[in-house]
Amino acid sequence: MSERASVPKEEEETESETEQEPVTTGAQSVIRALENAGTDYVFGVQGGAIMPVYDALYDSDINHVTMAHEQGASHAADAYGIVTGDPGVCFATSGPGATNLVTGIADANMDSDPVIALTGQVPTEFVGNDAFQETDTVGITQPITKESYFAADSDTVGDNVSEAFALADAGRQGPTLVDLPKDVTQGETEVEPGKPETPDTYDVPEEADDENVQEAAEALAEADRPVILSGGGVIKANASSALREFAKEYEIPVITTMPGIGSFPEDHELSLEWAGMHGTGYANMAITNTDCMLAIGTRFDDRLTGGVDSFAPDAEVIHVDIDPAEISKNVYADYPLIGDAREVLRQLFDAMPRAPDADEWRDQCQEWKSEYPMDYDTPDDEPLKPQYVVEQFSEMTPDDTIVCTGVGQHQMWASQFWEYTEPRTWVSSHGLGTMGYGVPAAIGAKLAAPDQEVVCFDGDGSFLMTVQGLSVAVREQLDITYVVLNNEAVGMVRQWQDGFYEGRRMASEYPWIPQFDKLAEAFGARGFTLESYENVEETIQEARDYDGPSVIDAHIDPGENVFPMVPSGGDNGLFALNEDQLDMI
Amino acid sequence: MPGPAPDERMRPKGRRNTQGIRVDPEAEVTHEPRQAVLSALVKHRPGVLSEVSALFSRRQFNIESLTVGPTVDEDTARMTILIEEPEPGIDQAKKQLRKLVPVISVRELEGEAVRRELALVKVSGEKPDDVNAIADMYGGQAVDASTDSVTVEITGSKQKIDAAVEAFKQFDVQEIVRTGAAALERGPKTLEKDV
Numbered sequence: 133m134s135e136r137a138s139v140p141k142e143e144e145e146t147e148s149e150t151e152q153e154p155v156t157t158g159a160q161s162v163i164r165a166l167e168n169a170g171t172d173y174v175f176g177v178q179g180g181a182i183m184p185v186y187d188a189l190y191d192s193d194i195n196h197v198t199m200a201h202e203q204g205a206s207h208a209a210d211a212y213g214i215v216t217g218d219p220g221v222c223f224a225t226s227g228p229g230a231t232n233l234v235t236g237i238a239d240a241n242m243d244s245d246p247v248i249a250l251t252g253q254v255p256t257e258f259v260g261n262d263a264f265q266e267t268d269t270v271g272i273t274q275p276i277t278k279e280s281y282f283a284a285d286s287d288t289v290g291d292n293v294s295e296a297f298a299l300a301d302a303g304r305q306g307p308t309l310v311d312l313p314k315d316v317t318q319g320e321t322e323v324e325p326g327k328p329e330t331p332d333t334y335d336v337p338e339e340a341d342d343e344n345v346q347e348a349a350e351a352l353a354e355a356d357r358p359v360i361l362s363g364g365g366v367i368k369a370n371a372s373s374a375l376r377e378f379a380k381e382y383e384i385p386v387i388t389t390m391p392g393i394g395s396f397p398e399d400h401e402l403s404l405e406w407a408g409m410h411g412t413g414y415a416n417m418a419i420t421n422t423d424c425m426l427a428i429g430t431r432f433d434d435r436l437t438g439g440v441d442s443f444a445p446d447a448e449v450i451h452v453d454i455d456p457a458e459i460s461k462n463v464y465a466d467y468p469l470i471g472d473a474r475e476v477l478r479q480l481f482d483a484m485p486r487a488p489d490a491d492e493w494r495d496q497c498q499e500w501k502s503e504y505p506m507d508y509d510t511p512d513d514e515p516l517k518p519q520y521v522v523e524q525f526s527e528m529t530p531d532d533t534i535v536c537t538g539v540g541q542h543q544m545w546a547s548q549f550w551e552y553t554e555p556r557t558w559v560s561s562h563g564l565g566t567m568g569y570g571v572p573a574a575i576g577a578k579l580a581a582p583d584q585e586v587v588c589f590d591g592d593g594s595f596l597m598t599v600q601g602l603s604v605a606v607r608e609q610l611d612i613t614y615v616v617l618n619n620e621a622v623g624m625v626r627q628w629q630d631g632f633y634e635g636r637r638m639a640s641e642y643p644w645i646p647q648f649d650k651l652a653e654a655f656g657a658r659g660f661t662l663e664s665y666e667n668v669e670e671t672i673q674e675a676r677d678y679d680g681p682s683v684i685d686a687h688i689d690p691g692e693n694v695f696p697m698v699p700s701g702g703d704n705g706l707f708a709l710n711e712d713q714l715d716m717i
Numbered sequence: 718m719p720g721p722a723p724d725e726r727m728r729p730k731g732r733r734n735t736q737g738i739r740v741d742p743e744a745e746v747t748h749e750p751r752q753a754v755l756s757a758l759v760k761h762r763p764g765v766l767s768e769v770s771a772l773f774s775r776r777q778f779n780i781e782s783l784t785v786g787p788t789v790d791e792d793t794a795r796m797t798i799l800i801e802e803p804e805p806g807i808d809q810a811k812k813q814l815r816k817l818v819p820v821i822s823v824r825e826l827e828g829e830a831v832r833r834e835l836a837l838v839k840v841s842g843e844k845p846d847d848v849n850a851i852a853d854m855y856g857g858q859a860v861d862a863s864t865d866s867v868t869v870e871i872t873g874s875k876q877k878i879d880a881a882v883e884a885f886k887q888f889d890v891q892e893i894v895r896t897g898a899a900a901l902e903r904g905p906k907t908l909e910k911d912v
Contacts (some may be wrong), residue, residue, distance in 0.1 A: 271767070272769060274764070274768055277770075279818040282763075282764070333818060333819065333820060333821050334818060341883025384794060413720065417726065420728055421727060421728065421729055423729075432737070437737075440736075440737040441734065441735060445729055445731035445732045445739065446729035447732040447739075454814070456812050456815070457813050457815075459812075460737070460805060460808065463733070463737035464733070464736065464737045500720065503721075504719075504720045527814065573734065664792050705723075705726055705727075706724070707723070708723065713722060716723055716724065
């Protein structure tokens, strides 16, 4: 399977160049810049200040997906970016349109997902006057983008968009924004946008320093207890194949971060799956006891490390990252390797003097796998366990099935009990933890990979936040299966209240939520209810067979919690396997 | 067989400090804050100052002063930023600054860099001769005078200005403004060319 699912840009460019009319307005230049960059889809919502841009889109071959809410536009673009590897594009008008995009932009920024947001703005002469639907979009978004541009001139607005596109895609990917005053987009120009090029102040490192690579390789070869920690950057850099070759050649156990899920096949014996707050016991044992960690494309988020004082306390850290600012930000890097993950893995592959002598360590990792398996009980007389639903679904679907999620307990179960083997099949909100991400993300993912099956696990609380997106999935006839793991609560909050707030369940129980199967039918989707073990397979199969969006409202055991668990700021090695162990630590 | 309970599991003896650096389990290691002068060349365009100051605020870097002004190249401005942070923080501040798109280059100026600050001090005009005498002592001069007030300009290091301000307090300081430090490396080194 190719790591980047979309059609190469070069092919598209040659096709479209022949039929291009010269631009006459700023808005046309904006659309031309998107066309030149190979944009297939734009997710957005119309509105006053962005109307000239939409008017120019009328004549373009770019597909526009009208979303029900701008937040959905930014999440759909984000998921599109994750699945294709190319920037996803979203449009919104000024004021509330722009502020509604903000959550999705912040989400993309935290997870380094390539997204371009184009926002309408009031005409330049009104900017600063508190005009109707005016807001300081650049000011609001500057801290949550790689760069936010204010387009000042019809002649250069196309260049702004080209540059924003290139910047979102280059180096460590992330969101960019161009704010488009109405007079600038309406204004006449004959200037075609320039090629997508990054700003001259933006350097993208490729290969790491050879001497550093040599030293790091020596350290890794010397290690007794080596691990690889594979982050989201491995997937972003299309380095999953390189990682697989490296790990298999030198027989080093692989742990992923949550965004790194799919970078290494979880069914391989070297895989320990993912570490962190709700990671596997064996991954957390290995990450705690390693003496040399090759960490690639990870920013050592606190949900991964727990308290840094107890994180991998014996480990020399080799840190590969394309962003120099991530080196020694949270965890000190003994061997910093600044560069593109795929390039650096290739360099390391060649530089390794030998494989580490780690038979004993690998045996130990296998032993941890049998000591701390990902288990759960399925008593027939009790309500349905969410883990079972996820596991069954995983077994019934092909390897390249894309899983999207919202945020909460369901997200953890979807990551723990689904078996991921391919990159770009796990689409979730990690750093920002955005409830409501799932419904629109699945729309973006499905359009990005129409030939792959798309499943979205959501929670009842999370689903309710962006459920209006179902109308879009119905209109676009997208074959997505939504599974709401419904425990009538924001379950992760409730779990923490029970664990750390003496069971005082303030505002976490949701007995008032609607019947999601009926809600789905009201939108024109298929609705199913799932209440017992006996019809899990059958219901999943029916939902999958339906050619269009379907929603399975799975009433799960409301008492089920997510384990293993490392309490916030805790020691990864001291993960709790159940409530009793949580009390012990 | 379920594996050992949390407190019975295998674990190594090492530890890290709060900055994520491996330390001797027996020794206390902390990084003391120190002052650093960062000099940055930036694109001279709207929004740059807010981008830089927002970066320092959201990442909780302790900033003492920030000055900005044009250079000989009209497209480029220069910022001088004084921060006080433990070592890893200073390193982070430099790296995060370099990540901002309008930032062209960043360097920490060494201890002996030329550092100057300007202060304007408005004091009571009752004893103009005495005010002048103190201004002379600090190499300053009166730049404005009225029947009720004298305004004095002083240039120099932070320490010199601190001392001067202290001395002017005897004349009833009515208003004061300080620019914060501007700084340049000594010798032929510049931000664009390493020598």
